[in-house]
Amino acid sequence: MLTIIGLLSTTFGVSVASALLPLISVELFAVGLVLKEPEIPWWVLALVIATGQIGGKLLHYYAARGSIRLPGIVRRRRDKPRNGGRWRGWLESFRENCRDRPIWAGAVLLVSAVASLPPFAAVAFVAGWAKVPVTTFLLTGFVGRFARFGVLAAAPAMTPWI
Numbered sequence: 001m002l003t004i005i006g007l008l009s010t011t012f013g014v015s016v017a018s019a020l021l022p023l024i025s026v027e028l029f030a031v032g033l034v035l036k037e038p039e040i041p042w043w044v045l046a047l048v049i050a051t052g053q054i055g056g057k058l059l060h061y062y063a064a065r066g067s068i069r070l071p072g073i074v075r076r077r078r079d080k081p082r083n084g085g086r087w088r089g090w091l092e093s094f095r096e097n098c099r100d101r102p103i104w105a106g107a108v109l110l111v112s113a114v115a116s117l118p119p120f121a122a123v124a125f126v127a128g129w130a131k132v133p134v135t136t137f138l139l140t141g142f143v144g145r146f147a148r149f150g151v152l153a154a155a156p157a158m159t160p161w162i
Helices: 004-020 026-036 042-065 086-100 102-115 120-129 134-158
Strands: none
Touching (some): 004 026, 004 042, 026 042, 026 134, 042 120, 042 134, 086 102, 086 120, 102 120, 102 134, 120 134
């Protein structure tokens, strides 16, 4: 039987892995853990998961910013110059909005961190590319992820039929 520290360490690892690989669901892991080990305080679980999630998403952020060199298999080839297109225009508009309206940028990050709409992995990447300040990314992302996983971890205790 794992100790509470062992369970929280495993939870941290799963949360980092799920931040990097979207096929891993830390939400399912957290619900299963809360149902199996209800003595873990919801806020401790939310703190551990939010910390791991932001740590993993920070790699996306810095990769988009160009601070981390990605392996060749992941990088885009630059054979010919590109004119852009619809996505390029949208990204440029997003970058300008982030620069001109920092409160708006923080609100988008916070909503995405809580609701995952738009997906927080994509927003983390775009925030790095748009050069949103790292403190804004860390604070809004952490608060949003803590709120998301706090509600998720506390929900089973609030439902009387479980």
